[in-house]
Amino acid sequence: MISGRTQLYGVLGHPVGHSLSPAMHNAAFEALGLDAAYVALPVAPERLPEALAGAHALGFRGLNVTVPHKQRAAELCGALDEVSRLCGAVNTLRRAAEGWEGFNTDAPACRDLAQAAGAGPGQRAVVLGAGGAALAGAWALLALGLEVKLAARRPAAAAGAAARLRAAFPAGPAVGAVPWEAAGGEAARAEVLLQATSVGLAGAAPGALPASPRPGQLAIEFVYGDTAFARAARAAGTALVTGEALLLRQGALAFTLFTGRAAPEPVMARALGAAPRAP
Numbered sequence: 001m002i003s004g005r006t007q008l009y010g011v012l013g014h015p016v017g018h019s020l021s022p023a024m025h026n027a028a029f030e031a032l033g034l035d036a037a038y039v040a041l042p043v044a045p046e047r048l049p050e051a052l053a054g055a056h057a058l059g060f061r062g063l064n065v066t067v068p069h070k071q072r073a074a075e076l077c078g079a080l081d082e083v084s085r086l087c088g089a090v091n092t093l094r095r096a097a098e099g100w101e102g103f104n105t106d107a108p109a110c111r112d113l114a115q116a117a118g119a120g121p122g123q124r125a126v127v128l129g130a131g132g133a134a135l136a137g138a139w140a141l142l143a144l145g146l147e148v149k150l151a152a153r154r155p156a157a158a159a160g161a162a163a164r165l166r167a168a169f170p171a172g173p174a175v176g177a178v179p180w181e182a183a184g185g186e187a188a189r190a191e192v193l194l195q196a197t198s199v200g201l202a203g204a205a206p207g208a209l210p211a212s213p214r215p216g217q218l219a220i221e222f223v224y225g226d227t228a229f230a231r232a233a234r235a236a237g238t239a240l241v242t243g244e245a246l247l248l249r250q251g252a253l254a255f256t257l258f259t260g261r262a263a264p265e266p267v268m269a270r271a272l273g274a275a276p277r278a279p
Ligand SMILES: NC(=O)c1ccc[n+]([C@@H]2O[C@H](COP(=O)([O-])OP(=O)(O)OC[C@H]3O[C@@H](n4cnc5c(N)ncnc54)[C@H](OP(=O)(O)O)[C@@H]3O)[C@@H](O)[C@H]2O)c1
Pocket: 106, 129, 130, 131, 132, 133, 134, 152, 153, 154, 157, 196, 197, 198, 199, 201, 205, 206, 207, 208, 222, 223, 224, 242, 243, 244, 246, 247, 248, 250
């Protein structure tokens, strides 16, 4: 029930009607008996600054941001955590007195799930992509002690991402870039293959990946749904971290940042499973 004291949360995107975050967070509020509500807020890119200022003025306690706002929102935050500074992208905004504190929960979500699936020091990983998700995924694997090679269709983007990561982990495991065409060969020698391009995203232009999961590997897919990469991982019998698992974990971490409470992950998982999907 909405009361006079209901605390407000929301997700800003463009479009955002397909977002599963309202179902996930509202189920968690209900399970914990919190007087709070979470709504989807469609915001055109050019109106993001006024939307963030307006949500703060209206008393919103916390926000998530999704495509295409993750980078611009980071620039509009008053403070950023270490990972969002590195990635130049936020997905979670927590209310502070004067503005918004920005966090990136994709990276620790990936770290938690990769670790639970057996990723660890001394292993090698290939990361496909050089955008925000690739940086978050590579951060997670470096934090776990894996060597990381990034491959992207634009070599300069992969080299730039590798340089940012090297600066963030100066004494950490090796991180570098390999040509897109060489990623298949590199991946054949790696224990972990992480897919963080937009290939496979519903509605995105189709594309071909240079590497596919092989038996014995850990495959991590950032894109939601029954993607060709996820199907290949299942066919190869590899361990697979899915886009849905990452969505759930990043949402649980955001919930704790918002409320200071442990997230009821099983409740959130059930809500994700039951939520209607966009066609
Ligand atoms: N499961 C989760 O919780 C979660 C969290 C974050 C992101 N994601 C998903 O991860 C994906 C990437 O997100 P992002 O924020 O990193 O996006 P982004 O910053 O736009 O980066 C997308 C990356 O994919 C590459 N790419 C796009 N189309 C390609 C193609 N046809 N062939 C090869 N490379 C291609 C881009 O290369 P160019 O720069 O050359 O275009 C870029 O490196 C999205 O589908 C997003 O929904 C999921």
